[in-house]
Amino acid sequence: MTRIDYFFQCINCKSNYETGEILYECPRCRDLLEIRYDYVRLGSLIDTRLWRSRSFAVWRYREMLPISHDMKTVTLGEGGTGLHKSENLANDLKLNRLCVKFEGENPTGSFKDRGMTVAVSKALETQARMVMCASTGNTSASLSAYAARAGLRCVVLIPAGKIGQGKLAQAMAHGAIILEIEGNFDDALRSAMELTRRDRSIALLNSVNPFRVEGQKTLAYEVCDQLGFKSPDVVVVPVGNAGNISAIWKGFEELYTMRIIEQVPRMIGIQAEGAAPIASAYKQKNLEIQMVERPETIATAIRIGAPASWKKALRAVSDSQGAMEIVSDEEILQAQKDLARREGLFVEPASASSVAGLKKLLEQDLIGRDEEVVCVATGHGLKDTQIVTRICEPPIKTKADIESIQSALSERLER
Numbered sequence: 001m002t003r004i005d006y007f008f009q010c011i012n013c014k015s016n017y018e019t020g021e022i023l024y025e026c027p028r029c030r031d032l033l034e035i036r037y038d039y040v041r042l043g044s045l046i047d048t049r050l051w052r053s054r055s056f057a058v059w060r061y062r063e064m065l066p067i068s069h070d071m072k073t074v075t076l077g078e079g080g081t082g083l084h085k086s087e088n089l090a091n092d093l094k095l096n097r098l099c100v101k102f103e104g105e106n107p108t109g110s111f112k113d114r115g116m117t118v119a120v121s122k123a124l125e126t127q128a129r130m131v132m133c134a135s136t137g138n139t140s141a142s143l144s145a146y147a148a149r150a151g152l153r154c155v156v157l158i159p160a161g162k163i164g165q166g167k168l169a170q171a172m173a174h175g176a177i178i179l180e181i182e183g184n185f186d187d188a189l190r191s192a193m194e195l196t197r198r199d200r201s202i203a204l205l206n207s208v209n210p211f212r213v214e215g216q217k218t219l220a221y222e223v224c225d226q227l228g229f230k231s232p233d234v235v236v237v238p239v240g241n242a243g244n245i246s247a248i249w250k251g252f253e254e255l256y257t258m259r260i261i262e263q264v265p266r267m268i269g270i271q272a273e274g275a276a277p278i279a280s281a282y283k284q285k286n287l288e289i290q291m292v293e294r295p296e297t298i299a300t301a302i303r304i305g306a307p308a309s310w311k312k313a314l315r316a317v318s319d320s321q322g323a324m325e326i327v328s329d330e331e332i333l334q335a336q337k338d339l340a341r342r343e344g345l346f347v348e349p350a351s352a353s354s355v356a357g358l359k360k361l362l363e364q365d366l367i368g369r370d371e372e373v374v375c376v377a378t379g380h381g382l383k384d385t386q387i388v389t390r391i392c393e394p395p396i397k398t399k400a401d402i403e404s405i406q407s408a409l410s411e412r413l414e415r
Contacts (some may be wrong), residue, residue, distance in 0.1 A: 009033065351379050
């Protein structure tokens with residue numbers, strides 16, 4: 001079999017489309033599209049022993065990825081990230097079992113690499129001449145790396161002055177054309193979508209691209225694989241543009257539909273206080289979200305006021321009987337410290353929001369302390385170091401003699 005059979009399905013009107021092109025929105029109602037397969041057929045073909053015979057990475061699950069088998073994939077060895085058993089934090093929270101899926105271990109330091117390997121491979125397959133994205137940082141870092149690997153020109157639109165220097169440096173190093181625009185991420189995304197509508201030879205690589213979602217769903221496959229092909233009880237995910245929680249839920253749904261796992265987890269989405277349109281709608285039991293015109297949070301990776309995949313996120317939470325929660329910047333920064341100092345995991349602020357949200361939900365008894373919980377940490381702490389160097393204890397200046405060093409050390413230890 002050289003071709004994966006799939007079709008596009010609108011998340012709103014449920015119209016189906018079969019095409020070899022990349023579609024970003026439903027031609028009828030202009031809502032988002034998802035990729036669907038013949039799950040009955042695939043379920044009868046897939047052998048998890050075959051998966052386990054391959055390298056632990058995104059393409060281990062190639063039967064569930066919509067790229068022709070005879071097509072050369074664009075890969076940097078993404079996926080295969082650790083599922084870290086976090087016993088110290090679990091003890092602190094009086095939780096029976098907690099694991100952190102640390103996506104900072106991906107090649108460019110974030111979960112975005114899962115989506116880019118599939119979406120950039122598809123861009124090559126459809127003979128795109130250029131790739132483009134709007135970004136708060138991680139998407140631009142990832143796309144620029146995969147575009148370089150594929151030999152494609154890359155253009156990224158970023159909101160001026162609102163991107164971590166570590167992420168910007170990655171895009172610059174990989175040779176992307178970087179356009180700093182006035183406004184926020186939502187303005188950048190609208191412009192990128194309009195540009196790619198006008199020129200179909202440019203592939204848009206934001207999470208509105210359904211092929212990117214297909215790569216990101218492999219996080220769910222890996223978690224179940226690491227747990228012996230069973231699902232945890234709860235999965236907690238930071239939410240910005242909402243493509244990732246939607247993708248992860250799709251992965252769990254597919255495994256359940258194909259009878260590879262016996263149950264699905266409850267999906268918990270966490271948003272930052274200054275950028276929480278989806279969580280606010282969930283808490284108020286609204287079917288529509290109220291966009292945040294000027295989103296503000298220290299967690300720059302989820303500083304998004306008009307999330308494109310909000311309908312999919314609310315559906316993931318509803319269908320899984322999960323929840324949404326809002327956390328403050330202070331709670332995020334404390335969780336970032338906790339992960340670093342209790343588990344040795346250095347994550348960027350947005351990533352820590354999952355642990356901050358878990359704490360709140362445990363206090364509200366919305367997660368049982370006997371449940372198995374997986375928190376997704378979406379990006380590495382080196383992506384955004386300005387905050388850490390500002391809030392943590394600074395280095396101690398001292399003379400080089402032993403007495404001065406001992407004195408300085410004693411003073412710090414007594415605090």
